[in-house]
Amino acid sequence: MAKTNSKGKGGSIGLSRRTFLTRSALVAGGIAGSSLFPFAASAQSRRVDNIGLQLYTLRKELAEDFDGTLARVAELGFKEMEFAGYYGRSAAQIKTALETNGLVSPAAHIQWAAIRDNLQAEIDRAVGIGQRYIVIPYLQENERTLDHYKRLIDTLNSAGEACRDAGLKIAYHNHDFEFDTVDGVVPYDLLLTETDPDLVDMELDLFWIAYAGADPLAYIKDHAGRFSMLHVKDLSADRKMTAVGEGTIDFEAIFAHADIGGFKHYFVEHDNPVDAFDSVTTSIASVRGMRF
Template sequence: MDRRDFLRTAGGLALGGLTVALGCRPSESQSSQSQNASGGMRRLERIGLQLYTVRTLMEQDVPRTLEQVAEIGYREVEFAGYYNYTPQELHQMLENLGLSAPATHVPYQALEENLEATLEAAQVLGHRYVVVPWLPPEQRQTLDDYRRWAEHFNRWGEACRAAGVQFAYHNHDFEFARLDDQVPYDVLLAETDPELVKMELDLYWITYAGHDPLAYLQQHPERFPLCHVKDMTAERQMTDVGQGTIDFAKIFAQAQFQHYFVEHDQPEDPLASIRRSYEYLSQLTF
C-alpha cells in the first residue's frame, strides 16, 4: 500500500468526540540535540519515529505498538492516521508512555474537507506541525499546478497559525524533477510564505533525486524544522539508518532541525528496523 492509499484508509482521523484540548505541548525551544561533554560534539536528545514505518503493527494493536516504540527508546512520534482512536484516547496513551507527538501527516483532503476538525485533533494531541506528505500525480503536472498548491499551502498555513499550530509539507523525489527547466520544489519555496509554510525534509528522497540537502539547508535555514531520517544504499535502495551511504553527521552538524523522525517505507521487520535505526542515531555524534 502506498502512502496515498494508506493515508486515505489508515483508520481515519477519528475526529469525533472532540471536547477539550488536553495537556501541555513541549516547548519548541527544547532542543532535540544535547552537548556531549567530550570534545563539544552533539548528540540527538529526542529521537522520533514516523509511525508509517510500523503501520502494519499499528493496524493490529495501537497501544502495544506505541509501547514497543517507547521501549526501544523513542521519545517522539509522528502520526500517519489515528486508527479509529479518538485524539483524547491517543493523547492518554502517549502520556502514559512518556511520548509526545509534535507532528502528524494528514492527507490534503483532510484540510480541504475537515479543516476545523483536523486542527482540533492536532490541538488535543499536542501536534505543533500538521504536515501534508504527498500530492497526487494528476495535480502536479505543470509549474502552475505547483503554484496552485502553494496558494493552498499559504491558506492552510494561515488557518494553522490561527489554531496555534504550524503547517508543513513533506517532500518525495518528484518535486525535484525539472519542469520547464525549473525545480518544482524551488517554486514551492518561492511561492509560499516562510512564516506560514515550513518544510519537512526527507533526507532519503532529496538524495535519491540527486540533490544535496545541505544546499537547501544553507539557502533556507529557517524553513526546515523537521526531517525524515532515512538511509540509502549505494544501489539507491531504502535501508535502515546507519546501513547506507547518507552522511547524517555532516547534515545534522549544519542543520537547524528541531525534530528528527526515523522512517522506512517498506521494512521487512518493522521493529527490528526501527531498533537498528535508533541504536545508530543514539550513538551518533556530530
C-alpha cells in the same frame, strides 16, 4: 534557487565532515544547548536527544495492536511520534495512549485533500493531541503539474494562517518527484520561494532528496530556518531504502547544520521494511551513536 544536482543520482551524498572548530563555536555560542534544538551537547560533540519515529513505518503493527506497538516503541527509547493515520481513535484516545507510554506527538501527516476540505477539523484534532505541525505528505501523480504546485502553494499559505491562529504550523514533506523539472521549474524550489516562511515549514526527507540526486546542504544553506523536521532514513549503495546507518548518507554532516536549517524534530522512518521493528531498532541505535 538552491543547487539541485551537486551529486548525480546514485552517488554518495558528499557533505563534508564537521570540524572541531565548528562544533566548538556552536557550543560556545550557546546554540547547542538551546531549547530550540533537541540534542544534548558537550564541549566535544552534540547528539540527537529526543529521537522520533514516523509511525507509517509500523502501520501494520499499529493496525494489529495499537497500544502494544506504542509500548514497544517507547521501550526502544523513541520519544516523539509522527502519525500517519489514527486507526479509528479520537484525539483524546491518542493523547491518552501517548501519555501512558511517556510519548508526545509533535506532528502528523494529513493528506492535501483533507486540508482543503476539512482544515478546521484537522486543526482541532492536532490541538487535542498536543501537536505543533500538520504536514502535507504526498502528491498523487495527477497532482504534479505546475498548476497543481501553484494551487498547493495557495493551500499552504492560506492553511498556514489558520494554523498560526491555532498555535500550529503547516509543513510540506518531500519525495523525489519535487526535484524533477516541470515546465522549466524545479517544484521544490518553487515551494520554498513562494510559500511564506513565517507560515510554512518544510519536513526534509533525507532519503528522497538523496534519491533525487539533490544536495540537502545546498537547500539548508539557501533556505535557512525552513526545515523544522527531518525524516531520517538511509539510501543504500544500490539505491534502495535501508535502516539508518546501513547506507550512504552522512547524517552527522547534515545534523551539524541544525542551527542553520532550524531542525527541531528528527523522525526515523522506513517506508517498506522487511521487519519493521528490526529496522527501527537498528535505526535508533545508529542515531544514538551519531555525534556532530
